[in-house]
Amino acid sequence: MPNPALHSIHYYPLKAVGGHAPREAVVEPWGLAGDRRWVLIDSAGRIITQRPHPRLALAAAELLPGGGIRVSAPGQEPLTVAVPPSGESVTVEIWKDKVDAVPAADAAAHAWFSAYLDTDVRIAHLPDPATRRPIDPAYGKEGETVSFADGYPLLLTTLSSLDALNSLIAQGDHSDEGPLPMNRFRPNVVVDGTAPWAEDDWSRIAIGEVTFRVAKKCGRCVVTTTDQRSAERGKEPLRTLAKHRRFGDQLVFGQNLVPESTGSVRIGDPFTLLE
8 A cells, every 4th residue: 555645635616516637726714715615595595505406516716826717617707706805795695603704796796696507696706814704613623614615614535435335336336327427425535544443443534744633523515426528417426325324414535634734635635644
């Protein structure tokens, strides 16, 4: 087995759509720089995700200098969305949190996604992740915040655990759905060279120069059953996770991380288990 190291990096400028896999990324206190600073919301301010809208898997957002994004999707002309000037904000409801964000200034941006999803949506930007959304106090410390990620600054997965999961899927009733790619789980950092499911017992880790606290196991939802290239849904991996990876009321794959320090991470950086 090779020495444990960072295999890949992923960030998603707009929550719920396709992202990017750079060779290097800056770790900020609330997550990777540029990760999930934009979000789609409905008329009531509730977030729009792949859960009810699997077609979002086919859309993508490219981060631009200055924090704007360039969005693309099948049947749509690409569109650039600039960071809106500070001004009137809107309350975004993301799970149990309510967060102030700023809607895009250009009405064309809202119309673009409304046309794509055939429903009324708006796109909004999180201007200051340092103060807007605290991490769940059951797992976070005072002053720790997160962007529009589901709950924690980063999500870590491992190649060995994906291989183990795919082996279990191959033995099940829906073996034709496997093997599944890692993009089903929308991680931020993927580690190679560890034992399958070893991450269950980690408390603190380091990737290169940056240290992280392992906050909690990641419970998975229907998004993991969505093919990120076709937007079609199946039964896996939830069917297999329910049989083999149930922790309480959650079906688990991956670990949520909170940065203890900042800096840059790069593909090939050594992975170190601290506790």
